[in-house]
Amino acid sequence: MGQTRTYTRALEQLRSVGLRPTRQRLALAKLLFEQGDRHVTAEQLHGEATDALVKVSLATIYNTLHQFVDAGLLREVVVEPGRSYFDTNTGDHHHFFHESQGDLIDINDNVLERANIPTPPDGTRVSRVDVVIRVRDEE
Amino acid sequence: MGQTRTYTRALEQLRSVGLRPTRQRLALAKLLFEQGDRHVTAEQLHGEATDALVKVSLATIYNTLHQFVDAGLLREVVVEPGRSYFDTNTGDHHHFFHESQGDLIDINDNVLERANIPTPPDGTRVSRVDVVIRVRDEE
């Protein structure tokens, strides 16, 4: 199993959404999608890339994350003012957010069923439902 | 009904949470709480204060908003990276968020009942549940 083989999945993933498989995008896709569901910030991913000896600038991390979001490979989650999380799980699900640790945890159990969603204002349609259950340490 | 009488409610509100009723805080409380439920950003409130000929610096707006949040008079709502909304409705309720207009609308119909909330991770307890239904213009 050579080094080239390692990137097959990421390569196909990028092709399928029409993004050029550059060295940076391949490496980031690999970091993001080949270890199960995860939630990362731009800064974190940048750190991981650096640790993996992949040279990528922070600007490229941001560009790439947003391209992945636009392509439907990632979902952006906003839980704190001034910081975005990117979730590799793009399916319909909610989150626990640990307020002091700044940690996101998926809730796969889908609490809010479609049927329960209130009718949106006239002239608009629902684009997404975000449910965040904020938790803190028990005293 | 003199000018002094006008500030009675705001004054009591501030006293009740132990904040000194300064000129700025009184004016902001009046703008925030005397026109029904509203959602404002710091910048917006600053504009309103200026329009009302109340001199307040943006730094004081931020300080005051956070003091009001800590005192339980306001609730902070995070829907966009890099911008905070402050909601005068501190009760249990959810929001529609109009993505292109950046507009928040209360949903008083409480969709997510307590009973439906999944059990939080061990050692933590639920501090709040945020539900944001993102909507966009119908094409």
Next chain:
DNA sequence: ATAGCTGCAAATGCTTTGCAAGGCC
């Protein structure tokens, strides 16, 4: 060849902070 990427550094936008001057009790 060329349209698309990348990276740097500078710019942006919101928010916070340090500290001197001012105001409330």
Next chain:
DNA sequence: GGCCTTGCAAAGCATTTGCAGCTAT
């Protein structure tokens, strides 16, 4: 008077942008 507040300007962060050089097709 003494402590809390305010305001300005500067600093802080996360994120975005402009643009010259590089790269996949």
